[in-house]
Amino acid sequence: MSGATFLRLSLVPLAVIVLAFFVLPMSQLIIAGANGPLGLKAYAAILLEPRYRETLVNTVLLSLAVTLATLVISTIAGLFVQRNRFPGRAVLIAMLTFPLAFPGVVVGFMIILLAGRQGLIGEVTQNLAGGKVVFAYSIGGLFLGYLYFSIPRVILTVMAAVEKLDPRLEEAARSLGAGPWAVQRDVILPALTPAFIASSAISFATAMGAFGTAFTLATNIDVLAMLIYTEFTLGANIAMAAALSVGLGVVAWAILALARSFAGAAVAAAG
Amino acid sequence: MMKTRILFGLQLVFTLLVAAFLIVPALLSMVAGVTVNYFRGIRSGVTLDWIGQVWTLYADTIGRSFEVALATLLVTLLIGIPAAYALHRRGGRFSRVVEEIITLPIAIPGLATALALILTYGGFGDFRRSWLFILAGHVIFTLPFMVRAVMAVFATIDVKTLDESAASLGASPWRRFRDVIVPNAKPGVLAGALMVVTLSLGEFNLTWMLHTPLTKTLPVGLADSYASMRLEIASAYTLIFFVMIIPLLVAMQMIGDSTRLMTGRKS
Numbered sequence: 001m002s003g004a005t006f007l008r009l010s011l012v013p014l015a016v017i018v019l020a021f022f023v024l025p026m027s028q029l030i031i032a033g034a035n036g037p038l039g040l041k042a043y044a045a046i047l048l049e050p051r052y053r054e055t056l057v058n059t060v061l062l063s064l065a066v067t068l069a070t071l072v073i074s075t076i077a078g079l080f081v082q083r084n085r086f087p088g089r090a091v092l093i094a095m096l097t098f099p100l101a102f103p104g105v106v107v108g109f110m111i112i113l114l115a116g117r118q119g120l121i122g123e124v125t126q127n128l129a130g131g132k133v134v135f136a137y138s139i140g141g142l143f144l145g146y147l148y149f150s151i152p153r154v155i156l157t158v159m160a161a162v163e164k165l166d167p168r169l170e171e172a173a174r175s176l177g178a179g180p181w182a183v184q185r186d187v188i189l190p191a192l193t194p195a196f197i198a199s200s201a202i203s204f205a206t207a208m209g210a211f212g213t214a215f216t217l218a219t220n221i222d223v224l225a226m227l228i229y230t231e232f233t234l235g236a237n238i239a240m241a242a243a244l245s246v247g248l249g250v251v252a253w254a255i256l257a258l259a260r261s262f263a264g265a266a267v268a269a270a271g
Numbered sequence: 272m273m274k275t276r277i278l279f280g281l282q283l284v285f286t287l288l289v290a291a292f293l294i295v296p297a298l299l300s301m302v303a304g305v306t307v308n309y310f311r312g313i314r315s316g317v318t319l320d321w322i323g324q325v326w327t328l329y330a331d332t333i334g335r336s337f338e339v340a341l342a343t344l345l346v347t348l349l350i351g352i353p354a355a356y357a358l359h360r361r362g363g364r365f366s367r368v369v370e371e372i373i374t375l376p377i378a379i380p381g382l383a384t385a386l387a388l389i390l391t392y393g394g395f396g397d398f399r400r401s402w403l404f405i406l407a408g409h410v411i412f413t414l415p416f417m418v419r420a421v422m423a424v425f426a427t428i429d430v431k432t433l434d435e436s437a438a439s440l441g442a443s444p445w446r447r448f449r450d451v452i453v454p455n456a457k458p459g460v461l462a463g464a465l466m467v468v469t470l471s472l473g474e475f476n477l478t479w480m481l482h483t484p485l486t487k488t489l490p491v492g493l494a495d496s497y498a499s500m501r502l503e504i505a506s507a508y509t510l511i512f513f514v515m516i517i518p519l520l521v522a523m524q525m526i527g528d529s530t531r532l533m534t535g536r537k538s
Binding site for chain 2: 002003005006007008009010011013014017018021022023024025026028029032073076077079080081084086092094095096098099100101102103104105106108109110111112113114118120148151152180205208209210211212215216225228229232238241242245246248249252253256257
């Protein structure tokens with residue numbers, strides 16, 4: 001057997017599995033989206049039907065808010081732990097990245113423990129102010145959940161980017177008379193831009209499509225993933241569920257692809 | 272000097288708050304899982320009863336999750352390593368397109384992938400009802416991580432020269448693959464394997480749609496307990512999940528550091 005034949009054969013198992021369990025099903029999904037009572041208009045209905053459009057707008061706004069908050073929080077924390085050496089630093093980094101492997105459902109439960117009916121925030125506010133603050137089962141809880149999910153990922157990305165910064169650039173800026181704020185603003189933050197783009201794409205795409213956290217917190221939170229789920233299971237509106245899934249999939253993929261073309265390979269690696 | 276001190280202090284406090292946000296609920300759940308009555312607090316006493324109850328209620332889900340994770344690992348190894356080798360050797364546009372396609376399931380929400388699988392194979396009752404249906408989903412979702420981890424190692428060593436010198440010594444393609452390529456790919460295989468097992472054990476978005484009452488996995492059981500069980504049982508169950516997942520995380524971090532040392536990544 002020649003080397004070229006061997007290389008071709010090496011790809012056969014992958015091709016079979018990916019075609020059978022991904023490419024074929026995905027094309028079925030796209031077709032199913034156009035096969036309902038609305039036909040191809042099901043895809044347009046995502047934007048034209050007020051109920052779907054409202055959910056879409058809600059989801060996009062929530063995802064933008066999560067992305068922005070994650071970026072600010074993770075940049076401050078990531079820069080700090082990567083730039084300073086102090087006792088307990090390794091422990092702090094471990095704590096900041098510990099939730100990386102938590103699935104969305106578990107993140108939802110973490111939010112219930114923080115802001116749920118028996119949650120910590122409720123207890124503290126009850127003792128301090130006499131009123132129990134409970135917001136886990138609303139869009140506020142979901143915001144907190146997605147934040148919880150995204151912060152460790154983005155902190156890692158920021159830390160990796162800071163590690164690669166050339167310290168000589170900062171020294172040069174300082175020796176030219178730049179103050180600490182000017183160095184931050186004019187040297188460090190611009191150099192981190194690719195990492196910011198990559199991180200934003202990751203948090204935005206995951207917040208758009210995340211299902212587990214929303215499912216744990218409440219089934220009636222008005223976001224796209226829950227809409228697809230209820231259309232499919234409760235409404236048995238398979239065509240609309242398929243059309244919405246395709247729409248969501250295209251958006252998530254496009255954002256990650258766009259970010260990758262700006263920021264290099266970092267995006268998909270952390271995806 | 273004073274100013275940098277204050278700045279350092281502010282950043283430290285902020286970072287500690289972030290860490291608290293992430294860690295406190297996890298600690299709360301660990302404590303709740305072994306507390307007699309969470310509402311009355313830890314003063315009510317410490318117990319392993321809840322863990323026991325989780326075991327009687329959900330032991331099958333834990334076993335099944337390990338089964339699925341190991342099967343997923345096996346399949347991704349068998350498919351992923353040869354594919355990574357072929358993609359790396361061929362290179363060019365073709366490889367990039369294939370890589371892009373197999374990476375899609377990471378970008379596309381699991382809900383969409385699961386719906387697609389149900390629409391396509393829902394009619395095949397025996398397959399739909401068996402755990403193999405979940406396996407199919409997990410393989411599609413984790414495969415890119417294996418392929419990428421192995422390809423990342425190939426990118427740091429000169430596979431082509433190794434392969435060609437083995438060929439010039441008369442080794443057949445299969446022997447080269449077995450005796451030269453696979454041993455050299457080991458660090459990537461290990462990193463990929465840890466990633467695949469961790470992701471499979473925690474996978475919910477696909478699995479929730481793909482499971483049947485007889486093929487529940489651990490995360491599916493978790494969601495079930497969050498919705499219908501008292502907080503202590505839900506917490507004890509989560510605690511079991513943490514115990515399963517933490518060694519994998521630690522191992523991942525350790526290899527992360529060691530591969531970095533090995534490849535001497537510039538810092």
